[in-house]
Amino acid sequence: MSTVSTAEAAPRHKKPRGQLDHAQRMRRTGWMLSAPAVAIMILVAIAPLVDAVWLSLFHKRLTTPDANSFAGLSNYWVVLKDPLWWTDVWTTLALTVATVSVEFVIGFGLAHLMQRALHLRRSLRTIVLIPYGIVTVVSAYAWRYAFDPSTGFVNDWFGIDIAWFDHRWSALFVIAVSEIWKTTPFMSLLLLGGLIQVSPDVQEAARVDGAGPWQRLTRVTLPIMKQAVLVALLFRTMDAFRIFDAVFVMTGGANDTETVSFLAYRQLVSRTALGLGSAISVLLFACVLLIAFLFIKLFRTDVSKLGSPT
């Protein structure tokens, strides 16, 4: 592979001058064409980010405009030494790990089913996607009402009497279930994209070589669709780590079910404490970056080892 690219690259240096200029011109045109998009990106993504970092260095309230003062890094210190931050980080991590792992397993199963189904393949894919098409707030309300002890049907069905939202873990359970129900289709769709890349011939060859179903899954299928798995897990993990709506609707953060996003929302929007809230937002952003970094690192080493012949 690498030899091919050098062989291709070598003659390029020997190209006449005019062609080089043409390439430069093309590149310049390319930059000019993409400049508006880049400018908009800076305006809508980078500028607010810089503003948030700047705000996080102040004691600042929206409703007492005269009482602002420079805080340095003290807002970060207040956040990081506060047990509430850590409780919320653990809650968020627990929800993330639980939802993403269950979604991965179910999503993988669904992807298989969608790929293998001979009849009604289109209808099947549509049906699987329905939960993902529902607005998160609406689905959160549906699950909340289902589990509500006075109006819900869940307690009735199972003949139990549990106040689901009164206890931390039962509430987190319901939140996780609603998240899983809602986003598994997304996971399965991404995984289906990867599964299609695995050609039946390779599977057949592995079978002929005497590989069992488990071996074929872990040594053939998963390594080939590594990229799709990475994308699916990365997207969902980053998404899950920022969970907000379901918690907002179901518990309002009560009984230690608050997540990091919710904490940031409360400081920024409810308390209008712009300094502290921005510090939390910046830390949340750092967490998401860390997740992306870890995933990319992890997949480069481990999964490539999985794929290499030993």
Next chain:
Amino acid sequence: MLRRCGLRAVALALVASVVGCGGGSSGPPVLNWYAPPDNGAYQKLADRCSRASGGAYRVKVSVLPTDASGQREQLVRRLAAKDSSIDVMALDPVFVPEFAEAGFLRPFDPGEAAALTEGMLSSAVESSGWRNRLVAAPFRANTQLLWYRKSVAAAAGLDLSRPVDWDEVITAAEKTHKTVAVPAKRYEGITVWVNGLVTGTGGAIVRDVEKGVDLKPTLQEGGSGRRAAEIMRRLGRSSAAPVNLATSIEDDTRTTFQSGSGGFMVNWTYARGAAVEAVADGQLAREVLDDYGWARYPRTDAGNASRPPFGGIALGVSRYGRHTAAAVSAVRCAGSLENQITYMLESKETTAKAAAYDDPRVREALPMAGLIKESLEQAGPRPRTPYYNDVSASVQRMYHPPAGVDPNTAPRETDDLITGVLHDKVLL
């Protein structure tokens, strides 16, 4: 061709909307009145005032979120950005100091203030002022009552014609295997409850509010915070606690109260009006409505008269609105006795206008009008500080869930939390 037509249509629509905006200035100014969702009574009141203005202005009602915190959040967000599309806003009185301190409200001059407070209940007038100026106009005043099922009280042998205290109510419900429903989700309802219990002992959640962030949290003072925690914990752990006590808001408590397990309920004055409507819609049995009884908010201790909660709505005029003079006249119109009576009958919400409670039409529609007026006159207001939201959220965090409140630690921890939060030392 089709696509070009589409583009033309979009362009036309854009032009039309621009022209529409400009055209608005030629007619009477449109006042945007932000109000919580209701049964349409706001709109009727707004229409009456628009007509009465003789073309000086037209009031348009815009709907805010259902709960007080959501209403505050939306208004703060808009006003912090100096949104000129808000002219009049319906404010929960607890947020009046914050909005005034932030400069969102246009204060009323003494002449306007005299007209706007004429005949209003003193508790409503007090809660509409900040730093010796009237910054909002009293409008609606609300309080909580102790609602009881007559059959349950009779079975428990509880005499509600005299003042009762919380312990008696809980005991009566335990004896009859019924519930005491209180809105006790971790939201404003918790603060209302704690404040009712604390002021019922003569205490206060905070004092020295004029000192801003250096106010003094006083839940430890005189054991008032402790007594509040004891009662909440007792109910939380009692057989009289509804299953959803820790997650219930006002409407959930009504559902519990009207169900088979209903015995007692602490709730705002709207409860019976809502039950009357439910009966009319065929959603509630007539017997349940006939079983509705009402009494004054329970005492914290036998020695002190209860201080029922104070709620309601004050009307603020935005400093950033384009038509402040017209907005002030609209607010004056809304506060007139006749408009208040009509609005009260239409909305089933109670008013800040004292004389309205003596009107025969109101007496007929609200059989408990006298009790409501008495409760409002002796109501215990919630802390009046620009940092109300932080104080309230601190209380909500430490006094929830009711069953888990520790009377030995909750008052001290809440006092410390309030101080820490106001000085940016602790997260909330």
